[in-house]
Amino acid sequence: MRRLVGMAACVALMVATQSAAQPSEDQARQQLDDIGQAIEAVSERLSDTDDAREGAKRELREVETELAETHQRLDQLQGERRELNEETRKLRQHRERLEADRDAQVDALGQQLAALYRLGPTPQLKLLLNQGDPAALDRMQAYLNRLTDARQQRLDDIARLDNALADTQQALAERQDRLDTLSEELEEESARLAERTQERRGVVANLDDRYGSEAARLADLNEDREQAEQRLREIQAELARLDEPTPSTQITRTQGDLPWPVQGDITADFQRRDGVHYNGIVIRAVGGSTVSAVHTGRVVFADWMRGFGNLLIIDHGDQIMTLYAHLQQFNARPGQQVKSGDTIGQVGNSGGQPRDALYFEVRRRGEPINPQRWIARR
Numbered sequence: 520m521r522r523l524v525g526m527a528a529c530v531a532l533m534v535a536t537q538s539a540a541q542p543s544e545d546q547a548r549q550q551l552d553d554i555g556q557a558i559e560a561v562s563e564r565l566s567d568t569d570d571a572r573e574g575a576k577r578e579l580r581e582v583e584t585e586l587a588e589t590h591q592r593l594d595q596l597q598g599e600r601r602e603l604n605e606e607t608r609k610l611r612q613h614r615e616r617l618e619a620d621r622d623a624q625v626d627a628l629g630q631q632l633a634a635l636y637r638l639g640p641t642p643q644l645k646l647l648l649n650q651g652d653p654a655a656l657d658r659m660q661a662y663l664n665r666l667t668d669a670r671q672q673r674l675d676d677i678a679r680l681d682n683a684l685a686d687t688q689q690a691l692a693e694r695q696d697r698l699d700t701l702s703e704e705l706e707e708e709s710a711r712l713a714e715r716t717q718e719r720r721g722v723v724a725n726l727d728d729r730y731g732s733e734a735a736r737l738a739d740l741n742e743d744r745e746q747a748e749q750r751l752r753e754i755q756a757e758l759a760r761l762d763e764p765t766p767s768t769q770i771t772r773t774q775g776d777l778p779w780p781v782q783g784d785i786t787a788d789f790q791r792r793d794g795v796h797y798n799g800i801v802i803r804a805v806g807g808s809t810v811s812a813v814h815t816g817r818v819v820f821a822d823w824m825r826g827f828g829n830l831l832i833i834d835h836g837d838q839i840m841t842l843y844a845h846l847q848q849f850n851a852r853p854g855q856q857v858k859s860g861d862t863i864g865q866v867g868n869s870g871g872q873p874r875d876a877l878y879f880e881v882r883r884r885g886e887p888i889n890p891q892r893w894i895a896r897r
Contacts, residue, residue, distance in 0.1 A: 743826030828870025
């Protein structure tokens with residue numbers, strides 16, 4: 520802890536020293552990178568000290584973390600496949616253009632050879648033996664020279680097109696090989712996803728079986744919330760120790776006009792539900808739906824947290840943070856700067872939730888405030 524705080528202090532001191540010297544654009548960019556690395560180190564430390572005393576909760580964390588990683592790998596593989604399919608489409612179009620050009624060159628060469636044929640064999644010899652008009656002889660010689668040059672040019676063009684076609688065909692073969700490999704990898708990841716999903720169902724069922732009554736379930740949820748609150752206070756304290764806080768993003772001016780992080784119906788209002796969902800709202804949405812940042816800021820936490828599942832926190836400056844929980848996977852990492860509308864994750868049911876939904880919070884100075892007063896009315 521002391522070493523981490525010391526590191527953050529060193530980063531802040533370096534930033535302050537460079538600022539006093541009116542840093543260049545490169546130095547300013549380096550300062551931001553250093554701050555982001557310090558924030559990421561804070562996030563890793565907080566993750567490592569997560570309370571996992573109960574075996575079932577620890578098992579849930581492990582399987583849901585693996586599920587998130589599997590979803591990310593699937594997305595990466597599918598994204599690579601889309602790129603390869605697009606490259607393949609363009610290469611095929613290029614091949615078609617090359618083939619059309621080659622056919623045109625071959626046709627033109629045929630016309631030139633036909634013209635030479637009409638002149639008969641050895642036209643140059645006939646030209647020399649012809650004792651006709653010298654001017655006509657010059658014109659005929661010039662014509663023969665141009666015809667010969669054009670024929671050679673056609674032959675060179677055809678050779679060039681043949682080489683280009685061969686290269687294109689090789690590139691297509693390489694893309695196809697990679698696509699075949701990707702298909703196998705996708706099948707493996709899909710099978711792993713199905714296995715982990717089934718494993719998660721068993722873990723959640725075991726958790727539910729522990730509760731002898733609704734009161735016991737609510738007591739456990741409230742314990743999760745208390746531990747989560749402690750973690751969030753630690754995050755707030757660690758960020759406060761950084762002498763270079765997130766710059767103001769003027770988020771307070773957007774109150775009541777922020778975009779929704781995901782489109783859906785609110786199924787739990789602010790401070791109208793027990794457990795971890797007491798301090799925010801729950802937005803029901805289809806699993807896998809894109810979750811977007813509601814405003815510019817910096818990601819300060821992206822990890823699994825008891826009660827919240829996969830939780831991502833964005834610091835917007837001005838002591839305002841937004842929280843996005845129960846994510847299926849993360850699309851942003853600690854220290855990363857994001858803009859309003861950037862994809863930061865996908866809707867899921869992590870944290871042992873029975874249904875897909877997004878839990879959304881807004882906090883000022885570490886205290887939860889009503890998110891519905893910040894997001895736009897529909």
